[in-house]
Structure formats: structure tokens, C-alpha cells
Amino acid sequence: MDLNVKSTENIQYMVDAITKKLRMVNTGAISPEHFSSSSYEELKDIYELVARKNTFSPNEMQAIAEELGNLRK
Template sequence: MNLEEANRENLDYMIETLADKLQLVNRSMLKSEDFDMDHYYDIKELYDVAEMKGQLSVPEIQAFVSEMSQYRKAQ
């Protein structure tokens, strides 16, 4: 999988992986359909940081969730 290529499948994969890494109990907070392709590279940047760090602390998890909320589609 080449995540440098911006497509829906890659975005879905990154969001699902981030939800796992962030150990979200309420996975509806990061439903891939709530995000559009406009923020693909912003989300990829967060994905890359999470992959590089491995284990995340509670404050880091909160920061990631907060950052991701900025990229959600307007309701």
C-alpha cells in the first residue's frame, strides 16, 4: 500500500489504524466517512507521527483526537 497516493482507500486505512493506535473505545469519533480528501496529507502526517512513536501517552492521545477533530467534515 502506497500511502503517498491520496485516495479514499488509503484515507480509510489511515483513519482505522489511528483509531486502533489511539485505543478509542468510542470508534464513532473517527469514522472514515466523516473525513474528506481535502485533509488527506494532514491526516497522513498524524498517521506518520503515530507510527513513528509507537506507544502513545494519554496526553498524546488527547492531542491526536483534538487534532483529528479539526479535519472532520462540517456538520
């Protein structure tokens, strides 16, 4: 999978990976349909941050959730 290509499938993959890694309970609030290709780069940055870390503080999780909320359509 080439995440450098803006596609609906890549958005779906990144959102799924982020929600699984952060063990988000309310995944309906952050679904792939809520993100447009115009916010793709920002979403990819968040995905890369989440992918490279193993643990997150509550403050980090809140900041990530807030940022995802800001990127929603």
C-alpha cells in the same frame, strides 16, 4: 499500498490504523467518512506520527484526538 495517492481506501486504512494503535473506544466519532481529500496530507502526518511511536501519554492522545476532530468535514 501507496499512501502518497489520495484515495478513499487510503483514508480508511489510515483512520483504522490510528484508532487501533491508540486503542480508541469511540471509533464511531472518527470514521473514514468524516474526512475529505482536502485534509489528506494532515491525516497522513498524524498517521505517520502514530505509526512511528510505541506509546503515547494521555496528553498526546488527547492532542491527536483533538486534531482528528479538527480535520473532520
